[in-house]
Amino acid sequence: xxxxxxxxxxxxxxxxxxxxxxxxxxxxxxxxxxxxxxxxxxxxxxxxxxxxxxxxxxxxxxxxxxxxxxxxxxxxxxxxxxxxxxxxxxxxxxxxxxxxxxxxxxxxxxxxxxxxxxxxxxxxxxxxxxxxxxxxxxxxxxxxxxxxxxxxxxxxxxxxxxxxxxxxxxxxxxxxxxxxxxxxxxxxxxxxxxxxxxxxxxxxxxxxxxxxxxxxxxxxxxxxxxxxxxxxxxxxxxxxxxxxxxxxxxxxxxxxxxxxxxxxxxxxxxxxxxxx
Amino acid sequence: xxxxxxxxxxxxxxxxxxxxxxxxxxxxxxxxxxxxxxxxxxxxxxxxxxxxxxxxxxxxxxxxxxxxxxxxxxxxxxxxxxxxxxxxxxxxxxxxxxxxxxxxxxxxxxxxxxxxxxxxxxxxxxxxxxxxxxxxxxxxxxxxxxxxxxxxxxxxxxxxxxxxxxxxxxxxxxxxxxxxxxxxxxxxxxxxxxxxxxxxxxxxxxxxxxxxxxxxxxxxxxxxxxxxxxxxxxxxxxxxxxxxxxxxxxxxxxxxxxxxxxxxxxxxxxxxxxxxxxxxxxxxxxxxxxxxxxxxxxxxxxxxxxxxxxxxxxxxxxxxxxxxxxxxxxxxxxxxxxxxxxxxxxxxxxxxxxxxxxxxxxxxxxxxxxxxxxxxxxxxxxxxxxxxxxxxxxxxxxxxxxxxxxxxxxxxxxxxxxxxxxxxxxxx
Amino acid sequence: xxxxxxxxxxxxxxxxxxxxxxxxxxxxxxxxxxxxxxxxxxxxxxxxxxxxxxxxxxxxxxxxxxxxxxxxxxxxxxxxxxxxxxxxxxxxxxxxxxxxxxxxxxxxxxxxxxxxxxxxxxxxxxxxxxxxxxxxxxxxxxxxxxxxxxxxxxxxxxxxxxxxxxxxxxxxxxxxxxxxxxxxxxxxxxxxxxxxxxxxxxxxxxxxxxxxxxxxxxxxxxxxxxxxxxxxxxxxxxxxxxxxxxxxxxxxxxxxxxxxxxxxxxxxxxxxxxxxxxxxxxxxxxxxxxxxxxx
Numbered sequence: 001x002x003x004x005x006x007x008x009x010x011x012x013x014x015x016x017x018x019x020x021x022x023x024x025x026x027x028x029x030x031x032x033x034x035x036x037x038x039x040x041x042x043x044x045x046x047x048x049x050x051x052x053x054x055x056x057x058x059x060x061x062x063x064x065x066x067x068x069x070x071x072x073x074x075x076x077x078x079x080x081x082x083x084x085x086x087x088x089x090x091x092x093x094x095x096x097x098x099x100x101x102x103x104x105x106x107x108x109x110x111x112x113x114x115x116x117x118x119x120x121x122x123x124x125x126x127x128x129x130x131x132x133x134x135x136x137x138x139x140x141x142x143x144x145x146x147x148x149x150x151x152x153x154x155x156x157x158x159x160x161x162x163x164x165x166x167x168x169x170x171x172x173x174x175x176x177x178x179x180x181x182x183x184x185x186x187x188x189x190x191x192x193x194x195x196x197x198x199x200x201x202x203x204x205x206x207x208x209x210x211x212x213x214x215x216x217x218x219x220x221x222x223x224x225x226x227x228x229x230x231x232x233x234x235x236x237x238x239x240x241x242x243x244x245x246x247x248x249x250x251x252x253x254x255x256x257x258x259x260x261x262x263x264x265x266x267x268x269x270x271x272x273x274x275x276x
Numbered sequence: 277x278x279x280x281x282x283x284x285x286x287x288x289x290x291x292x293x294x295x296x297x298x299x300x301x302x303x304x305x306x307x308x309x310x311x312x313x314x315x316x317x318x319x320x321x322x323x324x325x326x327x328x329x330x331x332x333x334x335x336x337x338x339x340x341x342x343x344x345x346x347x348x349x350x351x352x353x354x355x356x357x358x359x360x361x362x363x364x365x366x367x368x369x370x371x372x373x374x375x376x377x378x379x380x381x382x383x384x385x386x387x388x389x390x391x392x393x394x395x396x397x398x399x400x401x402x403x404x405x406x407x408x409x410x411x412x413x414x415x416x417x418x419x420x421x422x423x424x425x426x427x428x429x430x431x432x433x434x435x436x437x438x439x440x441x442x443x444x445x446x447x448x449x450x451x452x453x454x455x456x457x458x459x460x461x462x463x464x465x466x467x468x469x470x471x472x473x474x475x476x477x478x479x480x481x482x483x484x485x486x487x488x489x490x491x492x493x494x495x496x497x498x499x500x501x502x503x504x505x506x507x508x509x510x511x512x513x514x515x516x517x518x519x520x521x522x523x524x525x526x527x528x529x530x531x532x533x534x535x536x537x538x539x540x541x542x543x544x545x546x547x548x549x550x551x552x553x554x555x556x557x558x559x560x561x562x563x564x565x566x567x568x569x570x571x572x573x574x575x576x577x578x579x580x581x582x583x584x585x586x587x588x589x590x591x592x593x594x595x596x597x598x599x600x601x602x603x604x605x606x607x608x609x610x611x612x613x614x615x616x617x618x619x620x621x622x623x624x625x626x627x628x629x630x631x632x633x634x635x636x637x638x639x640x641x642x643x644x645x646x647x648x649x650x651x652x653x654x655x656x657x658x659x660x661x662x663x664x665x666x667x668x669x670x671x672x673x674x675x676x677x678x679x680x681x682x683x684x685x686x687x688x689x690x691x692x693x694x695x696x697x698x699x700x701x702x703x704x
Numbered sequence: 705x706x707x708x709x710x711x712x713x714x715x716x717x718x719x720x721x722x723x724x725x726x727x728x729x730x731x732x733x734x735x736x737x738x739x740x741x742x743x744x745x746x747x748x749x750x751x752x753x754x755x756x757x758x759x760x761x762x763x764x765x766x767x768x769x770x771x772x773x774x775x776x777x778x779x780x781x782x783x784x785x786x787x788x789x790x791x792x793x794x795x796x797x798x799x800x801x802x803x804x805x806x807x808x809x810x811x812x813x814x815x816x817x818x819x820x821x822x823x824x825x826x827x828x829x830x831x832x833x834x835x836x837x838x839x840x841x842x843x844x845x846x847x848x849x850x851x852x853x854x855x856x857x858x859x860x861x862x863x864x865x866x867x868x869x870x871x872x873x874x875x876x877x878x879x880x881x882x883x884x885x886x887x888x889x890x891x892x893x894x895x896x897x898x899x900x901x902x903x904x905x906x907x908x909x910x911x912x913x914x915x916x917x918x919x920x921x922x923x924x925x926x927x928x929x930x931x932x933x934x935x936x937x938x939x940x941x942x943x944x945x946x947x948x949x950x951x952x953x954x955x956x957x958x959x960x961x962x963x964x965x966x967x968x969x970x971x972x973x974x975x976x977x978x979x980x981x982x983x984x985x986x987x988x989x990x991x992x993x994x995x996x997x998x999x
Contacts, residue, residue, distance in 0.1 A: 009804055010804055010805060013801040013802075013803075013804035013805050014805050016801050017798070017801050017802065017805060017809075017812050017816070018812070020798055020801075020816055021812050021815040021816050023873070024815055024816050024817075024818050024819050024873070024877075025815050025818060026841075027819075027827075027830050027831065027834060027873075028818060030830065030833070030834060030841050031830050031833075034833065038558040038559070039534075039537075039558060039559045040537065040538075040557065040558055040559055040560055040561055043534045043538060043833075043839045044538060044561070044839060045463070045538050045539075045540060045838050045839045045844070046844075047839075047841065047844045088726050088727040088730065089727060091723040091724065091726070091727065092723065092724040092726070092727030092728065094720075094723055095720040095721055095722065095723030095724035095725075096720075096721075096724050098717075098720040099717055099718075099720040099721050099724070100717075101717075104721070104724075107724070107728065109987065109990060111728075111731060112930070112986060113735070113739065113979065113983070114731070114735045114739070115930050115931075116930055116934075116978070116979045116982035116983055116986065117739060117742070117934075117975055117978065117979050118934050118936065118954070118955040118958050118959070118974075118975050118978055119934070119936075120936060120955070120958070120959050120962075120963070121742055121958060121959075121962060121971060121972055121975040122738040122739075122742065123354070123358065124358065124361075124741070124752075124968070125737055125738035125741035125742065126738055127358045127362060128362055128741075129737060129738075131362045131364050136364070136366060137366070144730070144734060145734060147730060148730050148731050148733070148734030148735060149734075151727055151730060151731045152731065153927070155727060156923075160923070180719055184723075205820070205821065209822070209823040211823060211825060211937070212937075215347075215351055215354070215355060216354065216355050216358055219316075219345065219366060220316070220343055220345055223345075226823065227347075230347060230348060230351060230825075231321055231346050231347050231348060232348075233348040233351075234348050234349070234528070234530065235320070235321065235322040235348065235349070235529070235530075236322050236323060236530075236553075237530050237533050237534065237537075237553055237559050238558070238559065239322075240530060240833075243829065247822065247826045247829070247830070250822070250823075250826070251818075251821055251822050251826075254821045254822075255814070255818075255821070258814060258817065258821065259814060354963065357752060357963075360753075361752045361753050379966075382753075383752075383753030383754065384753070385753065472944060472946070473944065473945075473946050473947075473948075474964075521837060521838055522837035522838065522855040522858060523836055523837040523838075523855050523856065523857040523858050524858070525857060525858045525946065525947045526857035526858070526943065526944070526946060526947070531836070534839060535838070538838075538839060540838055540839070659966070662964050662965060662966060663964065663965035663966065663967075666960060666964050666965055670945075670946075670948060670949050671948075673946055673947050673948045674947065674948030674949070676947075677858055677859070677860065677946075677947040677948060679860060679947070679948050679950070680948070
C-alpha cells in the first residue's frame with residue numbers, strides 16, 4: 001500500500017514537473033518560430049504550427065554580420081571573467097571565513113552595496129574611468145568591471161560552500177606539514193571544486209549576458225554578441241525576426257555549456273550547501 | 277593540482293596580455309594627403325540609414341576608410357552622449373536628428389559647418405537642399421549637420437476595402453473618425469495609431485496638434501497643453517482610439533505596421549519610412565492593396581495632421597581627424613547620385629531628386645510632400661524637449677487608457693512644463 | 705570563538721586577510737569611484753555638458769515630494785514582495801517535486817532552468833510578443849478555447865500582472881537550483897526519525913525540511929529582493945513603464961530622470977535613495993541568516 005502511494009506521488013510529481021517544463025519551454029519554441037519565419041508569417045493573426053523554416057534571419061546574423069567575430073569576443077570576455085573572478089572569490093571567501101572577526105563581517109556586508117545601486121547610473125563614471133585610462137574598446141576594462149560587479153555574489157556563494165569545511169581540516173593539513181599556501185591548494189580547493197563549478201556557472205551567465213556596460217565600453221574591435229544583436233532592437237519589422245534569431249543564437253551555447261556542467265551544478269550545491 | 281593552478285594562472289596572464297596587446301591607436305595622423313585615415317561612424321539603424329552608411333563607406337575620398345558602427349536609437353544616443361561629454365575622439369561622424377543637434381550643439385559638442393558649406397556650396401550643389409532643411413540642422417545661426425533624408429506622417433489606407441465600401445478617403449478629422457467607425461468590422465479595426473509613450477505618442481499627438489492649429493507653447497513660451505486646440509487634438513485621438521486594435525496604447529511603428537500588413541486595420545497614420553513594407557510580400561499579406569494619402573486636416577484645406585522630420589550626419593568637435601576631410605566624406609555620401617539611389621528607402625532631401633516623376637511614381641512621397649508644404653511641423657529642437665515630452669506624454673498615455681481626465685491632466689502638465697522652462701531660463 | 709592571542713596566532717590571522725586582499729581591492733577600486741561619483745553629484749544640479757551647481761540635499765527633498773518617485777517606489781515594493789514570495793514558494797515546490805522523480809529529472813531540470821539563461825531584455829521582448837493582442841501567442845491560444853484575452857498593455861492592472869508573471873517565469877529557476885541542492889543535504893536520519901514518529905508528509909515538510917533550509921531561503925530572498933527592486937531592462941522593453949506610469953519601477957524612474965530628462969544630479973540622488981531603501985532590509989535579512997547559521 002505504501003509503495004502504491006509512492007508510485008502515485010511519483011506520477012503526480014512527474015506530471016507537475018512536465019507542466020512546469022512546458023511553461024518554461026513554450027516561449028522558446030515561440031521565439032524560434034519567429035526567428036525562422038518571415039515577418040508576414042511570424043506575426044500573423046493565424047499562427048501556423050507547421051511551416052517552412054526560413055534560415056534567412058540566421059544567415060543575416062552569422063554570415064552577413066560576421067557574428068563569429070562577436071561570438072569570439074563574448075567568449076574571450078566570458079572566459080577571462082570566469083578565470084579571474086572565481087579564484088579571487090574563492091580565496092576571498094576562504095580568507096574572510098578564517099579571519100572570523102567583526103571587520104571581516106563588515107567587509108562581507110559592505111560588498112553587497114554595489115548590488116544595491118541601479119547599474120545604469122554607474123555608466124557615466126565607468127565610462128569616464130575607461131576613457132581616462134584609454135581602455136575603451138579593450139577587453140581589459142570590460143572584464144575588470146564584470147569581475148568587480150560579480151565578486152560580491154561570488155564571494156557570498158563561495159562563503160556558503162566553504163563555511164561547511166571544518167577548521168579541523170586546516171589543522172590536520174598543518175600537522176601533516178603543509179604551509180598555508182599548500183593547505184589551500186592541496187586540501188581546501190579540491191574539496192570546494194563543486195562550489196567553484198557553481199560560481200563559475202553564475203559568472204558565465206552574468207558576463208555572457210552583460211549588455212549595459214558592454215554597450216558603452218566596447219567599440220568595433222571588442223563588441224560582444226549581446227551588443228551586436230541589440231542593433232536589431234526596433235526600427236524595422238524585419239529586425240524583429242533578426243532579433244529573434246539573435247536570441248536563439250545567443251542561448252544555444254549556454255545550453256550546451258549547461259548540459260555539460262549540469263553534473264557539477266547539482267553535486268556542487270549538494271556538497272557545500274547546508275548543515276547536516 | 278599544482279599544475280592545474282599554474283596553468284590557470286598562466287592562461288589568465290596570457291589573456292590579460294592579449295587584451296592589452298589589442299589596444300591600438302584608434303585614429304592615425306591628420307595628414308590628409310599621405311597617411312591612410314579611418315573615420316569611425318556611430319549611427320542608428322533602419323533601411324535608409326543602412327543605405328547611407330553604405331554610401332559613406334563606398335564613396336569615401338581617396339585614402340579614407342569609413343568604419344560604421346550601427347546600433348538602435350536609444351543606445352546610439354546613450355553612447356554618443358557619453359563620448360561627446362567626455363571629449364573622447366572615438367567617433368568622427370555621427371548620425372544626427374534636429375533634436376539631437378540642439379542638445380549637442382548647445383553643449384558645444386559639434387563642429388560648426390558653415391565655412392565648409394560655403395566653400396563647397398557649388399561643388400556639392402548645396403542649394404539643391406531647401407532652406408527649411410538646413411535650418412533644421414542649425415542652432416543659434418550655425419549649421420551643424422548635413423541632411424540625408426526626410427519623412428512625414430501620411431495616411432495609409434486599404435484601397436480594396438474603400439472600393440468595396442464605396443466610402444471616400446477621409447479628408448477631415450471628423451470624416452476620419454466616422455470612416456474608422458464604419459470600417460471597423462469583425463477582426464479588423466478601422467484605424468491603427470502609434471500611441472506608445474513617449475516618443476511615438478508625441479509623433480501622433482503633434483500631428484493632430486498641427487491639424488488643430490495648436491502648439492506646445494505660446495510666443496512667451498507658456499505651455500499650451502490645456503489649450504482648446506490641444507484638447508481638441510486629444511479628443512480626436514481618444515475618439516479614434518475606440519476603433520484601434522487592442523493594446524494600441526503601447527503601439528510603436530512596428531506594431532502598427534503589423535496591424536496594417538496583417539489585415540488587422542483598414543487605415544493607419546504612419547511615416548513614409550514604413551510605406552515600402554506594405555508591398556513587401558515578406559512583411560505584408562496585403563501587397564498591392566495599400567494606398568497613401570495626405571493625413572486629414574481639421575477642415576478641408578487646412579494643415580494636414582502630420583509632422584515631418586529628417587536625419588543626417590554631424591561631426592563631433594573632439595574628433596582628431598581633419599574636419600574638412602570628414603565633411604567631404606559626408607558630402608560625398610549625400611550628393612545627388614547617392615540621394616537618387618536612396619529614393620527606394622526614403623524621401624530625398626534634394627529638390628533635383630524629388631521630381632514630379634518621382635512623386636508620380638511614389639504616392640506616399642507625394643502625400644508627404646503635400647503635407648510638408650501645407651504646414652507639417654517639426655518636433656521642437658530645444659534641449660528641454662526630452663523632459664517636456666516625458667512629462668506630457670506619460671500624462672497623455674494615462675488619459676488615453678482611462679486613468680486620468682484630459683483637462684485636469686493637461687493643466688497639471690502645463691504647470692510642470694512651466695516649471696521646467698522656468699528653471700531653464702525661458703522667462704527671463 | 706577567537707583563537708588564542710599568541711603572537712603567532714595574530715600573524716596567521718592576518719595572512720587570511722591577505723587572501724581576501726586581491727578580491728577586495730578589485731571590488732572597492734571599481735566600486736568606490738562610481739559610487740562616490742554618484743553620491744557626489746547627487747548633491748548638485750547637473751546636466752551632462754553643463755556646469756554643475758551645488759544644491760545640497762535639494763535633489764533629495766525634491767524626490768521625496770515627487771509624485772512620480774513615490775509612485776515608482778510603491779510599485780517597486782509591491783512588485784518585489786509579490787515576485788519574491790512567489791519565487792520562494794514555487795521554487796521550493798518545484799524542488800520538492802524534483803526530489804520525487806527519478807531518472808527523468810536530468811532532462812526536465814535543464815528545461816526548467818532555461819528561462820534563467822536568457823537576458824532580461826530577451827525575456828522582455830519575447831513576452832511582449834506573447835502578450836500582444838491579436839497576433840500574440842497567448843491571445844491566439846486562448847481564442848482556440850474561445851476565451852478572449854485581456855488587453856495586457858492597455859490596462860494598468862493587467863500590465864502590472866504581466867511584468868510580475870514574467871519576472872516569476874524567469875527567476876524562479878534561480879530558487880529551484882539553490883533549494884534543490886539544499887534538499888539533497890537534509891539529513892535522511894532526521895527524515896526517517898520524523899517518519900517513524902508518525903509524521904505525515906506535510907508535517908515532515910513543515911517541521912523538518914523547511915527549518916533546515918531556513919538560511920538558504922533567506923539567501924534567495926535577499927538576492928531576489930535586491931535584484932527585483934532594481935529591475936529595469938525587462939520593463940523598459942516590455943511596457944516602457946506604461947500605460948501611463950503604471951509599471952514604472954524605481955530604476956526606470958532614475959534612468960528617465962538622469963538620461964531622458966537630463967537631470968543627472970537628481971538621478972544620482974534617486975540611486976542613493978534606492979541604495980538606502982535596499983541596505984536597511986538587506987542588513988536585517990543578513991542578520992537573520994547569521995542567527996540561523998549559528999543554530
